[in-house]
Amino acid sequence: NAKKEGRNRFLIFRDDMEGANLERLRLETDLRNAVSRGQLRLHYQPQIDVQTGSVTGAEALVRWQHPELGTVPPIRYIPLAEELGIIDEIGEWVLRQACRDLTELRSRGHELRQVSVNVSALQLSRDFVSVVADVLEKNRLAPDSLVLELTEGVMIDNDDGAMRNFTALRDLGVQLSIDDFGTGYSSLSYLTRLPLSELKIDRSFVQGLDQGTKGGELVRGIIAMANSLHLNLVVEGVETAEQLAFFSEQRVHAIQGYLFSAAVPVEQLQGLLSPGHFAARIDDIQAQDSG
Ligand code: C2E
Numbered sequence: 001n002a003k004k005e006g007r008n009r010f011l012i013f014r015d016d017m018e019g020a021n022l023e024r025l026r027l028e029t030d031l032r033n034a035v036s037r038g039q040l041r042l043h044y045q046p047q048i049d050v051q052t053g054s055v056t057g058a059e060a061l062v063r064w065q066h067p068e069l070g071t072v073p074p075i076r077y078i079p080l081a082e083e084l085g086i087i088d089e090i091g092e093w094v095l096r097q098a099c100r101d102l103t104e105l106r107s108r109g110h111e112l113r114q115v116s117v118n119v120s121a122l123q124l125s126r127d128f129v130s131v132v133a134d135v136l137e138k139n140r141l142a143p144d145s146l147v148l149e150l151t152e153g154v155m156i157d158n159d160d161g162a163m164r165n166f167t168a169l170r171d172l173g174v175q176l177s178i179d180d181f182g183t184g185y186s187s188l189s190y191l192t193r194l195p196l197s198e199l200k201i202d203r204s205f206v207q208g209l210d211q212g213t214k215g216g217e218l219v220r221g222i223i224a225m226a227n228s229l230h231l232n233l234v235v236e237g238v239e240t241a242e243q244l245a246f247f248s249e250q251r252v253h254a255i256q257g258y259l260f261s262a263a264v265p266v267e268q269l270q271g272l273l274s275p276g277h278f279a280a281r282i283d284d285i286q287a288q289d290s291g
């Protein structure tokens with residue numbers, strides 16, 4: 001009968017809720033210990049100047065190697081870490097590891113101009129500025145070797161504190177980049193106020209190219225704007241030869257996407273840094289595309 005069914009449905013619903021809550025609780029507890037247990041890894045995705053084929057930099061992307069769940073994707077634990085107030089700890093680990101890796105790569109003779117690190121809006125504080133200064137000094141890195149990627153969300157509060165931290169970071173000499181550009185629903189006025197060096201156009205615009213001419217016009221507009229503001233434009237999420245052809249004609253600063261490489265462990269990145277690696281790859285892609 002309906003009443004009984006209703007109750008069963010409720011029970012089933014409650015069971016699922018409990019399951020979900022348990023899973024979340026488990027993830028929370030494990031995430032709190034992920035850094036101290038050495039479960040985090042950095043992977044790197046190369047950024048390529050299409051005109052020369054050279055690698056302009058690499059973005060560090062954090063991976064959580066969970067003993068039972070395997071690799072947990074960042075979308076599942078970065079927001080959780082922010083909620084739990086442990087993003088600072090994770091972010092500091094990422095920053096230190098990325099700078100160590102860059103130093104190590106260079107000591108092995110690899111030429112890598114810069115490494116990009118994602119920074120959550122919640123990390124942006126005076127303490128963070130000190131950590132950045134300390135990391136650069138410990139690794140004896142030129143400050144412009146480090147690019148900090150922030151999303152437009154950091155501009156929403158638009159408070160003086162955020163502005164002071166931006167300026168302090170820029171005064172250290174690190175480069176500041178806006179990640180996922182175009183998805184933030186914020187006013188564009190921050191582009192002239194903040195001391196930025198780079199915009200990363202979001203993957204959704206790249207996908208929009210395939211949907212007809214308007215997508216192309218929008219992207220051309222963003223590129224023109226970046227040029228006139230003297231900001232480097234990096235394109236993320238390039239997957240096809242057609243997309244590559246579009247952007248190589250537009251002369252953007254660098255391209256990052258599965259077409260060239262997914263994010264890989266640092267050992268594998270070394271192979272991608274060998275001179276001529278991507279130049280040859282670009283020739284192949286262009287030959288196939290036109291032939
Ligand atoms: P993001 O910073 O915009 O990074 C780009 C994401 O797109 C990465 O996903 C990358 O693997 C993926 N990607 C790159 N090329 C392609 C492509 O051609 N096609 C497709 N479909 N995807 C591509 P990932 O590694 O899963 O990271 C997701 C997000 O998690 C990042 O987006 C970033 O917001 C966040 N994240 C990653 N590492 C960190 C970190 O250390 N700290 C913080 N705060 N956030 C991080």
Ligand code: MG
Nearest residue numbers: 059118149179
């Ligand atoms: Mg990023």
Ligand code: MG
Nearest residue numbers: 179180200236
């Ligand atoms: Mg991005």
Ligand code: MG
Nearest residue numbers: 179180202203
């Ligand atoms: Mg993104």
